[in-house]
Amino acid sequence: MSAPIGFIRSNLDRFQEELFELLRIPSVSAKSEHDGDTRRTAQWLADALTKAGLKAEIHETPGHPIVVAEWRKAGPDAPTVLIYGHYDVQPVEPLELWSSPPFEPQVREGRIWGRGTADDKGQLFMHVKALEAYLADGHALPINVVVLLEGEEEVGSPNLVPFVKEHRDLLACDYVVISDSGMFAPGLPTLLFSLRGLAYFEVEVEGPATDLHSGAYGGAVPNPGLVLARMLDTLLDEQGRIAVEGFYDNVVDWDQETRDAIAALPWNREAFMKETGAEGLVGEEGYSTLERLWIRPSCDVNGILCGYTGQGAKTVLPSRAMAKVSFRLVPDQNPDRVEELFRAHMSKVAPPEVRVQVRALHGGRPWRASVGGKGFDAAGAALERAFHKKPVLTGEGGSIPIVVDFEEVLDAQALLVGFSLPGCNMHAPNEWLSVQNFQEGIEALAYLYEELAR
Amino acid sequence: MSAPIGFIRSNLDRFQEELFELLRIPSVSAKSEHDGDTRRTAQWLADALTKAGLKAEIHETPGHPIVVAEWRKAGPDAPTVLIYGHYDVQPVEPLELWSSPPFEPQVREGRIWGRGTADDKGQLFMHVKALEAYLADGHALPINVVVLLEGEEEVGSPNLVPFVKEHRDLLACDYVVISDSGMFAPGLPTLLFSLRGLAYFEVEVEGPATDLHSGAYGGAVPNPGLVLARMLDTLLDEQGRIAVEGFYDNVVDWDQETRDAIAALPWNREAFMKETGAEGLVGEEGYSTLERLWIRPSCDVNGILCGYTGQGAKTVLPSRAMAKVSFRLVPDQNPDRVEELFRAHMSKVAPPEVRVQVRALHGGRPWRASVGGKGFDAAGAALERAFHKKPVLTGEGGSIPIVVDFEEVLDAQALLVGFSLPGCNMHAPNEWLSVQNFQEGIEALAYLYEELAR
Numbered sequence: 077m078s079a080p081i082g083f084i085r086s087n088l089d090r091f092q093e094e095l096f097e098l099l100r101i102p103s104v105s106a107k108s109e110h111d112g113d114t115r116r117t118a119q120w121l122a123d124a125l126t127k128a129g130l131k132a133e134i135h136e137t138p139g140h141p142i143v144v145a146e147w148r149k150a151g152p153d154a155p156t157v158l159i160y161g162h163y164d165v166q167p168v169e170p171l172e173l174w175s176s177p178p179f180e181p182q183v184r185e186g187r188i189w190g191r192g193t194a195d196d197k198g199q200l201f202m203h204v205k206a207l208e209a210y211l212a213d214g215h216a217l218p219i220n221v222v223v224l225l226e227g228e229e230e231v232g233s234p235n236l237v238p239f240v241k242e243h244r245d246l247l248a249c250d251y252v253v254i255s256d257s258g259m260f261a262p263g264l265p266t267l268l269f270s271l272r273g274l275a276y277f278e279v280e281v282e283g284p285a286t287d288l289h290s291g292a293y294g295g296a297v298p299n300p301g302l303v304l305a306r307m308l309d310t311l312l313d314e315q316g317r318i319a320v321e322g323f324y325d326n327v328v329d330w331d332q333e334t335r336d337a338i339a340a341l342p343w344n345r346e347a348f349m350k351e352t353g354a355e356g357l358v359g360e361e362g363y364s365t366l367e368r369l370w371i372r373p374s375c376d377v378n379g380i381l382c383g384y385t386g387q388g389a390k391t392v393l394p395s396r397a398m399a400k401v402s403f404r405l406v407p408d409q410n411p412d413r414v415e416e417l418f419r420a421h422m423s424k425v426a427p428p429e430v431r432v433q434v435r436a437l438h439g440g441r442p443w444r445a446s447v448g449g450k451g452f453d454a455a456g457a458a459l460e461r462a463f464h465k466k467p468v469l470t471g472e473g474g475s476i477p478i479v480v481d482f483e484e485v486l487d488a489q490a491l492l493v494g495f496s497l498p499g500c501n502m503h504a505p506n507e508w509l510s511v512q513n514f515q516e517g518i519e520a521l522a523y524l525y526e527e528l529a530r
Numbered sequence: 531m532s533a534p535i536g537f538i539r540s541n542l543d544r545f546q547e548e549l550f551e552l553l554r555i556p557s558v559s560a561k562s563e564h565d566g567d568t569r570r571t572a573q574w575l576a577d578a579l580t581k582a583g584l585k586a587e588i589h590e591t592p593g594h595p596i597v598v599a600e601w602r603k604a605g606p607d608a609p610t611v612l613i614y615g616h617y618d619v620q621p622v623e624p625l626e627l628w629s630s631p632p633f634e635p636q637v638r639e640g641r642i643w644g645r646g647t648a649d650d651k652g653q654l655f656m657h658v659k660a661l662e663a664y665l666a667d668g669h670a671l672p673i674n675v676v677v678l679l680e681g682e683e684e685v686g687s688p689n690l691v692p693f694v695k696e697h698r699d700l701l702a703c704d705y706v707v708i709s710d711s712g713m714f715a716p717g718l719p720t721l722l723f724s725l726r727g728l729a730y731f732e733v734e735v736e737g738p739a740t741d742l743h744s745g746a747y748g749g750a751v752p753n754p755g756l757v758l759a760r761m762l763d764t765l766l767d768e769q770g771r772i773a774v775e776g777f778y779d780n781v782v783d784w785d786q787e788t789r790d791a792i793a794a795l796p797w798n799r800e801a802f803m804k805e806t807g808a809e810g811l812v813g814e815e816g817y818s819t820l821e822r823l824w825i826r827p828s829c830d831v832n833g834i835l836c837g838y839t840g841q842g843a844k845t846v847l848p849s850r851a852m853a854k855v856s857f858r859l860v861p862d863q864n865p866d867r868v869e870e871l872f873r874a875h876m877s878k879v880a881p882p883e884v885r886v887q888v889r890a891l892h893g894g895r896p897w898r899a900s901v902g903g904k905g906f907d908a909a910g911a912a913l914e915r916a917f918h919k920k921p922v923l924t925g926e927g928g929s930i931p932i933v934v935d936f937e938e939v940l941d942a943q944a945l946l947v948g949f950s951l952p953g954c955n956m957h958a959p960n961e962w963l964s965v966q967n968f969q970e971g972i973e974a975l976a977y978l979y980e981e982l983a984r
Contacts, residue, residue, distance in 0.1 A: 106842035167844055173740060231842055258746075272745060276843040285807020286627060289957040291726060291928025292712075294858050295828025296819045298812045301853070302766065302831050308759035353739020353849075356883030358752045365750045374749025377756050378846050383833035384854065388560035388685050389730040389892040390621055391856060391928075392832050392957050395807075399755070400838065402845060404748050429810030438843035474745025474845075503846050504741040 080209035080522045088515055091205050092188070094124065095514075098163075098197050099181040099190045105140055105164035105231045114140045114227045117163045117197075121225055124204050129211030130223065137235035140164060140227030144246065147211065148220045154529055156220040158249035158488065159207075160478065161200025161256065162229030165192040166503045173505035186511050193509035194496035199255040200225060202495065202514065206521035218529035222247055229256075229478070232276075232438040237481045244485065251451050251528060252482045255521070257472050257494030260341060262510070265459035265467040265520065267452065268492035269334070270370060273405035273442035274475040275414040276378070279304070279422060280398045282431040287383070290393040298429040300397035301382040307432075308399060310425045311375050316360040318375050318403065320421040326408045328444075330371045338366050341468060351499040370471025374404045400437070404473060411439030440477020443490070451489045454527035459493065461527075462520035474502070493524065534663035534976045542969055545659050546642070548578070549968075552617075552651050553635040553644045559594055559618035559685045568594045568681050571617045571651075575679055578658050583665030584677065591689035594618060594681030598700065601665065602674045608983055610674040612703035612942065613661075614932065615654025615710065616683030619646040620957045627959035640965050647963035648950035653709040654679060656949065656968065660975035672983035676701055683710075683932070686730075686892035691935045698939065705905050705982060706936045709975070711926050711948030714795060716964070719913035719921040719974070721906065722946035723788070724824060727859030727896035728929040729868040730832070733758070733876060734852045736885040741837070742847040752883040754851035755836040761886075762853060764879045765829050770814040772829050772857065774875040777868070782861045782898075784825045792820050795922060805953040824925025828858045854891070858927060865893030894931020897944070905943045908981035913947065915981075916974035928956070947978065 084091075103117040104110040118134055118141045125132040125145035132145035143163070148156070168178040168191050176182045181190035192198065203223065210217045224247060226236050240247055259266040283300040284293070313319040343366055349357065359368035368374065378401070383394030403414055415436050426432040445452070447469065459467040472492070479490045495517035501507040538545075557571040558564040572588055572595045579586040579599035586599035597617070602610070622632040622645050630636045635644035646652065657677065664671045678701060680690050694701055713720040737754040738747070767773040797820055803811065813822035822828065832855070837848030857868055869890050880886040900906070901923065913921040926946070933944045949971035955961040 106840070106844065108841075166846075167838065167840060167842075169838065169840065170741070230844075274745070274845065276845065283808050286955065286960070287624070287958040288806060288955075289928060290828075290830045290832055290856060291728070291858055291926070292956065293806060293823070294830040294856075294927060295822040295826060296811050296813045297806050297808050298810065299830050301834050302762060302829075304834075305759040305762035305831065308756060309763035312756065352742060352747060352751050354737050354751050354883060355885060356752065356881075357750050358881075358883055359750045368749040369747070372749060374744075375756075376744045376748040376753050376847050377759065377836065377851075378744055378844060379837035379839045379848065380755050380758075380834045380851065381836075381839035382831065384621065384623070385833045385835035385852065386560070386621065386623070387562075388621075389854070389856070390560065390684075390832060390957065391728065391730065391892075392620075393830050394833065397831075397834065398839065400843070402744060402748075402843070404745055427810075427812075429808060429812055431809060438845075472745075473748060474743060501740065501742075502746065503743040503844065506740070 079215065081519055083209040083212050084205065084518050084522065095198060095201050096181045098201055099192050100179055102179045103164050103227060104167050105228050106167055114164055118143050118227055121163055125223060128204055128208035130207065135239065137239060139235045142239055143225040145223040146221065147217055150217055150220045154219050155250040156222065156248065157525065157528055158247055158252045159203045159221060159223045160252055160254050160482065161203065162196045162226050163200065164227040164230050165195065165197065166230050170505065175506055183511060187508040188511060188514065189506060189508045191507055193507050194500040195502040195507065196229070196256045198509040198514065199495060202255060202518045203521055205518050206525065209522055210525065217525060219525050222249060233478055236478055240481060240485050247486060249486055249488045252486065252488050252490045253524065254476060254479065254490065254492050255494050256476055257492050258496035258498065258500065259494065260468050260470050262497055263463060263465065265463040265465060266470050267455055267459065267467045268472050269445045269447055269469045270407065270471040271443040271479060272473050272475055273409060273411055273477060274402060274438060274440040275405060275411040275418065276402040276438035277418060278398060278400050278435045278437055280396060280433045282396050284393065284395050287395050288393040290391040293393050297393060300394055300430060303427060303430050304382065304397040304399055307422065307425050308377060316358060318373060320417050322417045326410065327373060328407045335367065337469065338370065339364065341366065341470065369473040371406055373406050373409060376402055378402055404475065405442045407442045407444045409442060411441060415439065440475045441480045443479045446489060449489065451491050451528065454530065455491045455493055455524060458520050458523035458527045461523045462516050533669065535973055537663040537666050538659065538972050538976060549652060549655050550635045552655055553646050554633050556633045557618050557681060558621050559682050560621055568618055572597050572681055575617055579677060582658055582662035584661065589693065591693060593689045596693055597679040599677040600675065601671055604671055604674045608673050609704040610676065610702065611979065611982055612701055612706045612940070613657045613675060613677045614706055614708045614936065615657065616650050616680050617654065618681040618684050619651065620684050624959065629960055637965060641962040642965060642968065643960060643962045645961055647961050648954040649956040649961065650710040652963040652968065653949060656709060656972045657975055659972050660979065663976055664979065671979060673979050676703060687932055690932055694935060694939050701940055703940055703942045706940065706942050706944045707978065708930060708933065708944065708946050709948050710930055711946050712950035712952065712954065713948065714922050714924050716951055717917065717919065719917040719919060720924050721909055721913065721921050722926050723899045723901055723923045724861065724925040725897040725933060726927055726929055727863060727865055727931065728856060728892060728894040729859060729865040729872065730856040730892035731872060732852060732854050732889045732891055734850060734887045736850050738847065738849050741849050744845045744847040747847050751847055754848055754884060757881060757884050758836065758851040758853055761876065761879050762831060770812060772827060774871050776871045780862045780864065781827060789821065791923065793818065795820065795924065823927040825860055827860050827863060830856055832856055858929065859896045861896045861898045863896060865895060869893065894929045895934045897933045900943060905945050905982065908984065909945045909947055909978060912974050912977035912981045915977045916970050
């Protein structure tokens with residue numbers, strides 16, 4: 077057993093206590109009332125990286141701060157690895173569905189429960205501890221490292237790409253390692269071959285100028301709830317395809333080899349249905365569930381608000397109806413193009429007697445990995461050493477839009493190595509991270525630094 | 531000028547001050563946190579009726595209390611008139627749209643602003659003052675009176691019909707006078723020939739058992755927001771007709787005379803559109819706007835709630851979506867039958883991969899007046915004396931379900947004489963009552979008691 081691995085194993089309890097401290101800070105980037113907490117989280121991480129042996133600095137942005145930490149003593153021949161993570165978390169509502177409070181982490185059933193355990197505080201913290209394991213007691217890392225932690229991933233990273241472009245020299249690297257994804261199954265280490273992109277909108281329909289009495293006006297005045305429902309109902313056709321004209325123009329048809337590999341994964345329909353709790357599955361005709369999640373685009377309503385939603389029967393004809401609608405994109409779709417198409421579609425289906433506004437809230441490009449090569453092999457080897465099993469290659473339905481930007485701006489190869497598990501409730505109540513993956517993940521990252529240096 | 535009219539005119543300032551006291555109590559029947567306020571309102575009215583010279587009593591019900599007050603000294607030959615009103619009010623949300631706080635009444639622009647001014651505290655209070663005008667200083671009323679005020683009209687009057695049935699003797703009467711409706715236009719007194727009924731439902735769609743990450747699951751797991759939109763979109767066809775099978779089976783075709791009378795009313799499309807603030811009007815093909823509002827049924831979405839509706843972009847695949855959906859009914863539709871049809875329709879259009887629940891929240895039968903006869907003529911004469919203009923006959927799009935029950939249980943004739951004006955924002959922010967109608971309405975009611983005694 078190498079020195080870092082020994083250090084990790086003998087310090088696990090302390091690591092977990094420190095992680096709990098980090099998780100307790102409610103760094104919800106979408107809500108301005110948490111701005112102080114988000115800043116506090118950045119400072120906490122800068123301190124933790126400093127204690128781990130790196131030189132850390134907090135950089136201001138127009139939004140939440142960015143933390144950069146460096147250790148560059150591995151010499152000019154060693155590769156430079158940029159470790160990216162995000163310390164902000166999703167909102168926690170609806171609170172009543174959490175079994176334990178989102179910002180009071182607990183261990184139950186071999187899992188650490190709390191907002192940010194899986195996405196992404198828990199995972200970025202594994203890197204901090206893997207780095208510390210090498211640097212403890214004045215030892216060295218086999219690679220040069222620059223850690224880049226942002227606090228705006230959950231709100232579309234508006235300030236990250238400008239920051240990366242302005243700090244190309246500071247961030248110059250050979251590899252970008254990101255741990256913000258999951259493993260295909262417990263004990264099955266996983267490397268990502270693709271990520272979906274995102275185009276997220278808010279649509280608002282206004283009928284009457286104020287809420288009206290539904291008796292006095294119902295039947296003659298346009299009802300924004302009914303109009304919005306009708307407009308949303310135009311988004312998918314009967315075959316589960318997105319019925320926005322031109323939407324599929326840039327969707328790549330994946331090769332049969334990839335589709336065969338997906339079909340060969342140990343996916344269990346019953347387990348998936350149990351995990352979701354749905355009565356049945358849906359999706360685009362002609363594709364398997366995993367294909368629908370990874371290599372095909374999707375459309376979801378993320379929220380709707382209209383009229384009276386409290387207790388009892390209020391007979392109101394509402395003035396407004398709002399829906400949050402998002403599309404997951406696949407190579408080579410572009411969120412800007414999708415925005416144009418979506419706006420055109422909404423204009424087409426909006427009846428003349430209402431006012432409709434479309435706001436683009438968030439966009440991110442899809443990503444396709446350069447499978448193979450030194451970095452990919454190193455990641456595979458590291459995962460195998462930690463988990464004693466060959467990693468599988470999978471897609472990921474979620475989005476990490478910055479991946480594409482990192483590769484382009486820094487001319488580096490991205491490696492996506494994550495440790496959350498299916499059903500971990502990212503973005504939902506009762507988010508969790510496996511205790512075992514927390515430990516083996518730190519070890520895998522320690523191996524990864526070593527493998528990348530070979 | 532008769533003594534009561536003189537009393538009314540010389541006490542108007544005091545009447546208005548007392549009305550403000552009544553309006554300040556937030557008697558929102560739909561919200562249990564206001565239960566104390568609702569009870570306080572009942573007590574306030576019992577006291578006011580006692581001071582006016584009646585014998586008042588508060589009756590407990592399983593819900594909010596009922597106030598009954600009597601004055602029966604007009605002798606056996608004088609008719610008995612039951613005056614019905616409701617002292618509860620609609621919820622006030624969204625609060626930010628009120629120009630002045632809903633429970634802090636103000637006079638501006640010749641209007642009294644505040645929740646309950648028009649619906650119905652302001653109007654029932656006119657009766658209290660008209661009664662007081664007769665009984666002041668030991669004088670007498672020309673009719674026997676029983677006043678019946680409930681606190682649950684805005685939540686469907688669940689306890690009123692049982693109460694009326696149990697107290698047939700106490701409530702026995704020749705006429706039921708209700709002032710909870712409006713005038714067709716300023717200065718144009720109005721008698722109602724019909725009311726629409728109501729069938730109000732809450733529909734809940736559940737997809738996954740908990741909120742999920744829309745990236746990790748979107749495209750394969752049923753989205754309750756999209757499903758609900760699709761289901762709501764089946765409710766109306768392209769001709770603006772309600773597409774629920776069997777819905778029109780019991781809808782009466784009104785006679786040409788009524789339709790001609792409606793067409794002859796001084797209705798102004800531009801003014802109506804300005805009043806609503808909508809960009810255009812909608813409705814069932816083949817009918818005018820007033821017909822759509824009065825003699826044809828309608829369907830409205832009163833509220834929708836699904837997923838994340840706060841600030842920013844939360845990429846959630848929501849577990850649930852809820853809509854409040856209501857139908858206004860016309861003679862001879864029945865809300866129980868409509869419930870059956872609606873449930874059958876929802877079952878038919880619900881896809882198998884979601885769980886759907888339909889809850890009936892509120893129902894009320896439509897009403898059609900017995901136009902003509904002594905009571906109707908008396909009401910017409912009273913209105914003409916107060917407003918110096920012949921009243922018009924109109925329908926009313928809203929519902930007062932109890933009207934049908936009163937006529938049936940008490941074998942009495944209902945007279946609907948109301949004084950709110952178009953655009954008075956019943957059930958909406960910025961509800962108001964015309965100051966002039968407040969005065970002339972009290973006088974009209976004083977005349978009505980006299981005319982009914984002739």
